[in-house]
Amino acid sequence: MNKVDRSCSLYEQFSSIPESDRDDPAVEQFLNIGWHNNGNLLKIIEASGLVCNDYEAYTVVCLSDKRLLKSCTAKILEKIYDRRDVYGYPNVHGEGPGHHIVCAGFDKDGDEEFLVALRGPSPNQGVYYYKPIDLSRGLFAKWKVTDDSAARIAVVDFNNNGLLDFATIGYYVPGYYIVENPSINIYYNRFANKNVQDTKELQVTKQNNELLFKVPRPHKALQYEMMPFITIGGITLSLEMIPSNSLRQVDKNTYIKVLSGVIMWIDSSTELSQTVNHSRTFVCKPKTVSSLRICSNENVTTTGNEGILLIVLKMNETMDSISRFDSIQKVTIENVLSEYCSEEVRNLSFQFIRCDEYDWKTEKCKGLEFYNMKGFEIKFVDNDEHLCYIQLWAAAQGTNCEVHNHSNVSSCEVHACIINSTGKGGMMYLINSKEDYDPLTTPNSQFQKLEVSSLYEHGLLWNIDEQKKTVL
Incomplete structure (x- = not known):
């Protein structure tokens, strides 16, 4: 058949379709288009002749084959709604969302x-x-x-x-x-x-050969803002600020560490086949691990009234999986601060240094392939209140970095793992930290191991009181 047989009347066919066929999704969708465009039926016929093959086009005119009608309908929709944002198609009443x-x-x-x-x-x-x-x-x-x-x-x-x-x-x-x-x-x-503004709310300066970020309170932020600052092993870390009651798109290569505020999303892809509301704060449940990935319906997250400050870890689009390294020298590190930042901070180099080369080294560090990268401090701009201090650490496979006793300091650490090459690395914490112990002689049997996989974080490893304050 070289030409479309137009001997059938499209308009007449609308009223002659058997009721059993009207329930077929392909026929129903086509009828909806027809009724919605009943003042211009030739538009549908012309579209079928342009985008469908002869057999499909004949089906449009005579409604003779539901399978071909379905394939041609998809092509017609693409043609008719070309260069338009389509939010669903008209129903039997000619209505859409x-x-x-x-x-x-x-x-x-x-x-x-x-x-x-x-x-x-x-x-x-x-x-x-x-x-x-x-x-x-x-x-x-x-x-x-x-x-x-x-x-x-x-x-x-x-x-x-x-x-x-x-x-x-x-x-x-x-x-x-x-x-x-x-x-x-x-x-x-x-x-x-939303327009690009000359004044950025996220500010960065050099302080003691490190980066100092000054940020507004998230609930006072005027705009969404992102500041990439380092790429390590193909994963870029950015400081992001999202105002109150705002949305942020996420994808499979995006991972999020919350610094301040609450991020929320909805997931209906669970094994229980039910919708689950999720939220995440700056730390997950004590003595557990949690993925930094967001599995969200429509790939969307939201913020509440307080807004949010994040570290976003973004894998290179070309990466199918997380890179693994057998040597610290093979880990690529790059300063990726934007051109609107000062030349002083853009020229700052980041590198891992063996811990036994630092002034604060201890006997336990000697001979260990244990590395530290000087960090990034974040303060609120309104009163210089300290929010957090971020450092990067690395260790060779199988290295035991020994006990760190934080009982005499006012801060306690949580860790988010970027790359876990063996999949077995993680943290160990005292099963009972209320008893006196000697960190140099306490056997490993007194510690509980918590594996922290790539792009996972762990919760509090220390004791807290009823007011959720740290017990030192």
């Missing part, structure tokens, strides 16, 4: 942006923000600002700061669509801060 669009000058750059409200169900639920980049080519930047069902959007400056905010109401109309727990939500304007 998209329910409201508002345009306004959210970021005060002279151009109007717009918000798209999606009533649901997920994944086509929430609000997307579109910012024009090049209207002549139809190019927009977009990001999802909420996952909550939105039937309508109201725009007003709620907090009187000169920037337009918006509010939504969840969709709840019996007979059409009903969202679980519909609510009214207010979202404060962060869009004006």
Whole structure:
């Protein structure tokens, strides 16, 4: 068959399909397109002739083969909706999840942006923000600002700061669509801060041949900001700040260590086939390990009212697995601070140094392949309050780095492992740390081993009181 046989009437066929065939997903999807475009049926026929083969196109006209109809329908959808963001397809009533669009000058750059409200169900639920980049080519930047069902959007400056905010109401109309727990939500304007600004909120300086980061309180952050600072073994570490009630995309190569705040996500890929709400703070449960990976529906995480500060570990896109090294000399290390940082900090070199070469070395360090890289301090900019101090450590396979007694200091360590070459390395802690002991003579049988795999972290290894304060 060289040409499409147009002897069948497409319009007449809509009413002649047997009821049993109407339940077939391929036929139902095609009928929905037909009814939604019933004023321009030739558009569907023309699309079938352009993108489908002869047999598929004949099926579109005569609805003769459900299998071919299904394959051609997919091609028609791609053609008809070319260069569009498609949030689901129309149902039998000609309706889709998209329910409201508002345009306004959210970021005060002279151009109007717009918000798209999606009533649901997920994944086509929430609000997307579109910012024009090049209207002549139809190019927009977009990001999802909420996952909550939105039937309508109201725009007003709620907090009187000169920037337009918006509010939504969840969709709840019996007979059409009903969202679980519909609510009214207010979202404060962060869009004006999505533009590249001259002033960065994350600041870094050189201090004692190390890096000193000064950061705002996450709940006071005006914008999302990321500062990559070191790549080690193909894994880049970045300091990231995410404002209150914001979303962040994650993928399979992204791992997250929380420094301040709470990160949240939803996972429905569990073995129990049920949706599970997850959250993570700066440390996991005591004497346990937890993966730094985020397994989230739609690859999205959210922040609460307090915002969040993170160390994000990102594997190189070309890496299928974590690299393993049999020598410290083979570990690649690179300063990757951005050009907007000072030349002084960009020229700072990072390297592992054997611990027995440091001034603070002890007898236990002699002869051990145990390495340290001077660290990175993080303080809050408003009052110079110390948040944390990060160091990198490395040890040759099979090296026992001996006991570290923190009973006489005001800080205690937690560790996140970047690369565990043997898969057996980890930490050991005293089974009963309330009794007096000599770290040089206490046998290994008095310690419990906790393996920490690559890109995992461990929880507290010390005792805490009822107020969750460290018992030293």
